[in-house]
Amino acid sequence: MKRFAAIAFTHVAPAPQVAQTVYFEMRTRGAGHASESERDELLNADEHALPHPQLDFVTVDGDFDYTGSSRRSTMNMRSESPGTSSFYGPTSVYPKEIMTPPSLPNASYHTLERWRDARLHESLRFNHENFTKALVCFFKYQHPQCMYIQRGAFLRDYKNLDYNSRYCSYPLLYAACSLGAKVSGDSQLYQHADFFSHVSYEMISKRSLESPHLTMVQTLLCLAFSELSQGRNPKGWMLSGMAFRMAQDLGLHQDPRFVASDDDTNIQDARDQEIRRHIYWGCYAMDKMQADDDDNTTGIPDLDENVELHQLLSSSLLQIAELSKIIEIVLSHVFSTKMIKKSRKDLVMTRLARLEELNLRLFRWHSALPESLTWHKWIQRTDDLHSNTLIMHVLYHSTLISLNRHFIQPTPGFARRSQSKEICLSSIDNIIAILRHYQTQCPLSRGPIVLIYGTIMAATALIFTYESPTTPTSSKESGNSNDSPQEPELDYQVTAIIKMLEEVSPTYPPAREASLRLKAYFGVSSVRKDRHQKQPIQALRNRSIDAGSAEMQYSESALDEQYWSQDPVAMWSSMDAGILNLMPMDWPGADDYELLIIRRGRRKSVHGVPSPLYLLTESELRRGLQPKSVLPTFDTAARMVPYSHGPAFDEGFLSVSSLHALHYEQYGKVDGKPALFLHGGPGGSTSQSNTIYFNPSVYRVVLFDQRGAGRSTPSAEIQENTTQHLIQDIEALRKHLQIAKWHLVFGGSWGSALALLYAQEYPQYVGSLVLRGICTVRKAELEWSRGSAGAARIYPDAYQKFLSFLSGVEREDPIKSYYKHLLSSDRDTRVAAAREWNRWDLTIGSLAPSHEAFSKLDDEKWLLTHATLEAHYFAHGAWIEDGQILRPQNVDKIRHIPATLIQGRYDIICAPRTAWDLHQAWPESRLIWVAAAGHSAKEPGIEEKLIEACDGYADLAFY
Known part of the structure; x- marks a missing residue:
């Protein structure tokens, strides 16, 4: 027995058996000293995984040197001529100072x-x-x-x-x-x-x-x-x-x-x-x-x-390197070939876990960017962005798309995630916006290939996001109507991307191939070279669209039977659907007209829908009359970054009475389409920054400071200063500048009320209206902004400070009480009253007021001008009857004028109810709600919609 044991002991075990024994001993030794939970973790661990070393049980033979660099001692670098060298690492056959590597060319x-x-x-x-x-x-x-x-x-x-x-x-x-x-x-x-x-x-x-x-x-x-x-x-x-x-x-x-x-x-x-x-x-x-x-x-x-991201590297390279690390993880931990060795369930669950983790890492990377490298399509940058920054953001959104697109319409090994579709749609929009921003700085055809690949990545995301138009199953039958290829958002995105790819095709042939594939997939025959994407009517007569809750089929009979009436002929989907505008098909030469596909936002709100216009009645059409106007075209694929104007080509003063002289300026195209900008307040002013909404190659932009405001003289003068005076001033300025008709009248806040009043007084001289932060100066609106029942309940602390300037009795009517103090013979009293009046305005004027905004409280001239004139007008109800602007007989005067109303959902100064009431009285207008926005024109989304509206009316013709 002993002899057998000796033989067994001396027997040499196979190498795999030895390895298993050593591994078992290591795990057993670790388990003996571990807690119960650690022991379970050890025993359940992957047997093929390299275990963590148990340092407590490691022994060293003799002493060793704690100092010096381990990397330096094991690496061998041979240098010959300048710039030429060869590296040999720790596992090389040429260890340092032992074996000499072969010489490089001498x-x-x-x-x-x-x-x-x-x-x-x-x-x-x-x-x-x-x-x-x-x-x-x-x-x-x-x-x-x-x-x-x-x-x-x-x-x-x-x-x-x-x-x-x-x-x-x-x-x-x-x-x-x-x-x-x-x-x-x-x-x-x-x-x-x-x-x-x-x-x-x-x-x-x-x-x-x-x-x-x-x-x-x-x-x-x-x-x-x-x-x-x-x-x-x-x-x-x-x-x-x-x-x-x-x-x-x-x-x-x-x-x-x-x-x-x-x-x-x-x-x-x-x-x-x-x-x-x-x-x-x-x-x-x-x-x-x-x-x-x-x-x-x-x-x-x-x-x-191994190579440190040293702080001396450029900031953009640092951030791109960090982003590149995430890209490597995406490639190696989500789409690596070794992943398919897992069971199908483990593969899917692992990928979903990695998806959540990597999306979060990408979002954190993006949110942690230094301010100098940030870009957001809703936030205006006053300076030109370096190309590195724009490329970095394209790479970021391309990475989001490449990570998420396979989880939209999953293939084996993936699972559907609704969040991935939203991420891809958002990234497509952002890539388009970034490229348009890039185009404002230099031609896209000169851009680096990374931008082109970003565009192609967005194109592939479109195919992943929307079902193929050739799919025989309708979107309704598939139970996923939101993914329908007929969505106008798809038209906008496909059009924008195809245009960009075609623009760069002469420089980058892959762009041309991608453009052709995208056209073939979505059945697009051609894209117009102008600013608006249009398709022939005949190709779209049978196009199904979602109009509210019902499916509508536009066909020959539908057009003839449902939409011909004595009412003005204009067909459009409901405001909620906001998809399609059709012009009558059967007037003489109608085949020459084209139908414009408009972008609709993913939310069920209006994004880019033109206001329907009166065109011709049935009887007028049958008499062969041509249309009086055409539908305005709103190309949301057009540039949405602020326009830049050079110095004013004309500046002067217009005397409108023996007391008042108005300062005015003109920008843009000398023989362009006249656009009038009306500032708010009353008591505001104009500057070159107000021209950012108007394309300088199209518009002749006219700015003027209203009576007593800005650079008009005398400053803060209330004599001969009423709403009726201002309306006549606009008309006097039009005649002075020899303008036959305003192509567009633009007004925000008080400027919107003045624009409406002028249009109702002189509708024949107004071609279109773009209004923001709607105000009609009703008593209820003034009570909302300065009384105790509206804005005061949202900003109770700031309102208490606003009232603290007034005595107890005066607080019953803050507007008139402040007006009294603003007319005081004591300058200190006037300045103090103006400071508190304007502090309240600045507090509620934006969702996130900036520190720079409050710095205006140190400017006494601005304080007195703005507060005095604003109180002067509001204390007198702007010298109009309560509800005058909204009366049907007055709205009827402007009902034919195309108009866009842009309203921040959380506007505290001009309550959103006013915009809604105006739209209800004037359903022909186009109302756009901007989510997460307040009153200021600089709020996220509002500025872009103002530019979009002005771009839309740029090509509008009037007869």
Whole structure:
């Protein structure tokens, strides 16, 4: 028995059995010292997972050195000529100071190669100015996606004509010029783009890639972008793969502090270290961009942040690098091939968990951006945004789309998440808005390929989000009417994206292919080149739309039987549906008219629906009369960023009485369509900033300060200053400027009341109305804003301070009591009263008043002018009868005028009920509610809708 045991003990177990035994011993040892919960966790752990080391049971043979760098002691970096080196890590067959790696080509070899490059360059005899022009275009338009080139280091060597240095070389120069020439806008230079690329490729090919060099990495990446931009993806991936591999050969994936040696000629100081970090993170970001766009694996993994994201890196590169880390997780933990090894249930549940986690990480990244890098389509930026910022936000929304789109209409291995559809729809809108913002700064055709891939990503999201138009099952039958391809939101988004893709197609062939596929999928035959997307009526006569609660079928018989009447002919869906406007089909020449598909927001509220206009009655049509007007076109795919105007082309004063002179200015197009801007208050003023709503290539914008306000004289004068005076002043200004008719009258707050009163007095001189924060100066409205039953209940603390200036009896009628103090002979009393009156206005004037707004309380001239005139008008009820504007006989005077009413849902100064009452009395008007917005024109959403409305009326014709 003992002999058998001895034999068994000396028997050598197979290697797998030994490994299992060691693993079992490790787990048992850990379980013996663990708590009950830890023991369960250990025993239930994945047997293939690497267990956490139990440091308490680790012993060391002898002493060891706690100091020094472990990375530095195991890494081997050999440097030869400037910029050329090779890296050998801890597992290399050439351990440091033990085995010498093979030598790189010697200095004479590099000299010969550089001489060949220089000779080829000289033989081509390209003008140096052309190189400079191409480089300017490269750094202006393409560098935001090519941040692996450190601009300062490259340009320093380029300006010194040192084309064979560590940071500049002939191949890199030609590769960068190739990208710049493609977007130069110069037809002759554009023709050289492919040749530049070919020369660069020939130069690096002749070197046989035997010499890893920093500029070689950058050259390969530029050439990769050049190939990708032309749709030659396999070659692009080959070149970028070579670049990433060479980057590792150069040791860029390791922090330069640990690979630099005292005799290293390539890393001489902190600046060189920073440049290497910059190049690495630029490569890293490009790798993730390419992998995300083409759904490939990454070439440069995030090696536990071996290269620090140093604070000296540019802010945008820092943020893009952080975003790139999330992209790598998306690729490796959600869509990696190894995921399919899980059971189907585990696969689906794991992906859903990762989806929630990564969406949250992306949202947190976005919300944590520094203010200088933020962008939001509802928030106006007074400064131009750097292209890096816009590209970063396109990449962010592209990542959201690529992460979420497979959870909309799931295939095996995925599950449906309604949240994913909303995220994709929002990202599509944001990408469109970002690209339109980019277009205001430079042509989209000059944009980097990252923007184009973002556009294509949005196009794919549309296909994921909406059912195919060719699907035989109707949306109603499928039980998912909101996903119908007939939704006008789809028309808007498809139109906008196709237009953008077509715009960049001459520069980027992949855009043309994507455009054709999108058209084929959604059955779009063509897209007009003008600002509005229209489709032939005949192609849409049988188009089904959701109008309120009922399905409506527009057909020949429906048009003839349901909509011909003695009423003015205009057909539209209900305000809630807000989808489609149709013009009568059967008047002479009707086939020449086209139908405009309008965007509708996802919420069941009005987003972009034109107001129906009186056109012609049946009898007029049958007499062959032509229409008096056409429907206004609201292109919500048009630019929504504020317009920029140059200096006023005309400025002056108009004397309207022996006492008053009005200051006025004119901006925009001298012979453009006249647009009148009426400021609020009363007592407000105008400035060039009020022109941001009007397209300067279309409108002739007229601003003027009302009596006693702004720069009009005398300031704060209440004599000869009533509503009737102001109405006549507008008419006097129109005649003085020799304007036959106002194409558009724009008014906000008190300006909306004045616009309505003027239009009711002179309807023949008003072509259209855009009104914001609707005011009709009824007693109930004044009581809401200054009394105790309205705004006071929302801001009780601020209202108490407003009343504290008044005595007990005076508080019964705050408006008249303040008016009395504002007319006091004592200036201090007037100023104090004006300060409290205006403090209340500023408090309730916006959902989130800014600190800068309250700084106006230190401006005594503004205090007295605004408060005195406002109290003067409100104390007298604006010298109009209560409810005068809303009376049917007065509304009838303007019923034919196209009008858009834009109202913040949480407007505290002008109660939303007024806008609703006006719309009820005037259903032909178009009412837009802006969610999460107050009174100010700068509130999120309001500014965009004002621009949208003015754009919509820009092409409106009047007869």
